[in-house]
Amino acid sequence: MATGRNHRPATTSRSRGIPEATVARLPLYLRALTALSERSVPTVSSEELATAAGVNSAKLRKDFSYLGSYGTRGVGYDVEYLVYQISRELGLTQDWPVVIVGIGNLGAALANYGGFASRGFRVAALIDADPGLAGKPVAGIAVQHTDELEKIISDNGVSIGVIATPAGAAQQVCDRLVAAGITSILNFAPTVLSVPEGVDVRKVDLSIELQILAFHEQRKAGEEAPEEEETAPPAAPPAAAVTKRAEKRAEAADADKRADKRTESGPDGDVPAVMPA
Amino acid sequence: MATGRNHRPATTSRSRGIPEATVARLPLYLRALTALSERSVPTVSSEELATAAGVNSAKLRKDFSYLGSYGTRGVGYDVEYLVYQISRELGLTQDWPVVIVGIGNLGAALANYGGFASRGFRVAALIDADPGLAGKPVAGIAVQHTDELEKIISDNGVSIGVIATPAGAAQQVCDRLVAAGITSILNFAPTVLSVPEGVDVRKVDLSIELQILAFHEQRKAGEEAPEEEETAPPAAPPAAAVTKRAEKRAEAADADKRADKRTESGPDGDVPAVMPA
């Protein structure tokens, strides 16, 4: 998701109206198909393609059914044809100029990232606020100064911007991009950007992904040794209910009891064990 | 392995616990709370915090309700206390050593990324297959050669690995990481990794995000027209066999021409016309 600005009933009666979840998987299918295409494989079954894309076949077939009936029963899908259809659906048959703002380590990595250029995207400009960087080539493209931002965007008809600046600069850069006409933003800065209606923002957050992994990792570890090496809760909790808090914490530390709380949903309607009083 | 029996685990599990969607938002809340904490704000309402985190307040309250009753009715949430609770829930009260494999542009960016170190994660080692890199410091840490991979992991008790290698090397690196004891992987390579049961993989794919943006961008462009007459598929869906196939191929070639802008860096020439058998 990361895109809240779309109030469009996906369940339109129209033929168009691909579910968001499906859209998010199309690039995956496309990649798998491209690989097959390069190996000159003429057709694939939903099963094979699904495996290659890392999803299950029922999902894949359902996804494709939103695009149309592009398969052949008893045979499978024509690889080349499907590559074309998905590319078209994703809008990759046209060329998208992209600007990258913030040419630090990450921005440079993005500029060099082959995956961009290889499929419909073209790095139109690299922009950075550091005057010392201006003119220096990164990935074969001379970095330009932020002052030029508006001009670059309108001159090149850019509608997609990538923000790879530090968090502190991101909103400001975002505002300028939007003012200059950008309507889609890929944000790598760890900040929530606020944008006007009609502008799309997707977020990639490196540390968040790690934190999610840590959560699962912790859970794995705690499976057998539920020890809670707790340091005292920092600061003063809300003055009231200290006793209550202790109870709650005990409960939480008791590991995984959260479910049984719900079994309480009988006609009773009373508050379960959490109740301190 | 052709059709390895590797389904994405997603074992849905013991389901006793916090919904996945909620887990994915906890880091967001944590970040917002940390910012508030740094400004010494003592309490927040669900409304305020939700805004800061970029979600709506109902969702936030629901999310927190899975953690326990940590708020105070009529008042809000104690910032410090909540920071602590969420950190604990995410497993960030302990230190997670992490290895990064593949120290190219992206790997270097990750090594330098402040967001890692700042919250429970510690870069234990940087690993690369290039002997020329070995010993060179990146982000203050000497790069080590891939040969050392197993030793590094077991010596440091690393359980989280980040793969930032080219796509071609990713699965191989992944296998070695898993064999060495890693159970959580953050994959930046544009490949589907197959891992044994019990190993967690999260994927960050830069070009996929862009493709999703392109989809919406394309839609915006065509939105102004009430009539839907978009690109009519040049040919009909599959119906007949051989002859039809030939037609399809022609289209696909056409598509290729359109997107032909790319200076294909691939070693192989063009996609050979696949003859229908």
Added chain:
DNA sequence: GAGTGTGAAACGGTTCACAGCG
């Protein structure tokens, strides 16, 4: 027989709306 395409059921997540507590 093999494999697509798709209604319908099952599921998980989000939103609503209000009871309950401070």
Added chain:
DNA sequence: CGCTGTGAACCGTTTCACACTC
């Protein structure tokens, strides 16, 4: 009164299972 906590309705997504087609 203000704001949390949560059952219940709602909605999008996934999965199932099978009719249909090649």
